[in-house]
Amino acid sequence: MLKIIPSKQNLPAKDRKTKNRERFIMSIISVTGLKKAYGEIIAVDGISIDIEKGQIFGLLGPNGAGKTTTINMLTGLARPTAGKIFVDGIDGIKNIKKVQRIIGIVPDESNLYDEMDGFDNLCFCASLYGIKKAEREKRANKLLEIFGLKNTGKRPFRAYSKGMRRKLTIAAGIIHHPEILFLDEPTTGIDVESARQIRSLILDMKRQGTTVFLTTHYIEEAERLCDTVAFIVDGKIIKKGTIDELMENEGNEHILKLTLEGSVNGIISDLQLNFPNFRIKPGGNNSCFISSVERPSLLPILQYLDKKGISVYEAREIRPSLEDVFVKVTGIEAAELKREKEGVRK
């Protein structure tokens, strides 16, 4: 769970020290006031995140929000302008090479060697972590099998399909058994089956105790995988919490979906006049949405419609999704977010 940390300035020096230590013990990743500026452009603007060991954390946001820059700073590919990073208690700015020993990184674009085959790519990546030949070959074979790439292990990387490339890049990111795995857009631009396999592998890694830091623009993916999420827009985290917390706090409207036997045209305004406490919107396919802060009582509505001779085909309560929360908090339509990202990929 994301913790709210009281301002350090309000604590006496001794308590501050204890608080810091507690925080580092509890959180495997602790980021405070992290900022990155490229000249006058501020890519990341003072973000603070705490991630507990064994969790899947999702960073959601549109293109250019600062997701990749954040990962780059956490993994040592970019130098922060300000702020603090602690990874498993290690100062991530001063001792980045120590941090790199316990993390695995899967960038948004596959960065393996085109001229090498899958097996050699994995063995090479393992060698960068000082793993000996016999062990790295054993691990490479095992990973090729897990990822369903055993038969293509001797094929050059350049001949791999998009989904296969993604899977091998993930395999390369975990070959040294990292404690924390950074995944930048792991399922973008790949086929449904490969995306499903990757999601299942991420959950497997979590079950084995790996902490996962994930960026994605697929909100439903974040909802399905993540324990905690943060929404990032223009370099700032505008909302963070567990999925349940976010839904509870932001999705505080009750919504009913009514599907009628006939058309809803003309009925919406009529319903709105008679039930002024509800907000009523058309929903397409003979349906409408009835929303209010308090749970709407279905009976008076059904009675009213019955009086009018209108039959109701289906009535059900709609639970707000993470997508609804995201749209509400950021003002960015989820479909727009997806289109934007996939447009860039093409």
Place this chain on the structure above:
Amino acid sequence: MNAWIAYWNILKKDIRNYYLKPPNISWGIIFPLSWTLMQFIRTPQAGAAEAKQLLPGLMSMSVLFGTTSMLAVTITFERRGRSFDRLLLAPISITAMVLAKISGAVLFGVVMAFLPALLAAFITDLSGISWGMGIISVLLMSITSTLLGLAIAVSSKEVFEAQTYSNFFRFPMLFLSGLFIPIDNLPVFLQPISYCLPLTYGVDILNKAITNTGIMNVWFDCLVLIGISILLFCFCLWNIKKKWIL
């Protein structure tokens, strides 16, 4: 962590992926061969007797062309494909990583340098050559030229940019380092430039080793080459940290 495992595997990967590729091998053979033939055609009467005189220049040129372009191009290529990020994200020091990258190019340079010597062995008597001194010279030249290539790679964003920059340095060196025209025969205003070029000192050691005609003290030549290598290495490390870890 055993950094040697990472070092050795980066070196092995580079040799296999880049240096042992047919275009590079053929470049390494054709380039010195064509220059040797060109010199023979130019002065056929000198024939075999002149082959020994030409050897220091041909060997130096093979090192220079083999190393500067290779490292500059391969690094820029890896940077563009983002596979270089994998090395920056690995828990090995940037110094170890740079050493591994330059080792491949240095080895390639050394092998390329001895190809003209191998060709010359078929047409002239190579006895009396101080091979020990020759190897030291080729090794030092190979290191400085490789580091020059790395300095170019760090300053370039694209492969063609790296090639342009490396030509900008290589061609003046070809004519000003005493490879084919003795420095004393150059116009007076060009001579100070010659003494600023690392290749001048490498060629001087080779001249002494092969034809016993060097003009400076061998130890002085070695010290200058080592000094330039250290300076270039520090510059490359500083520039990599500054430019590639944004």
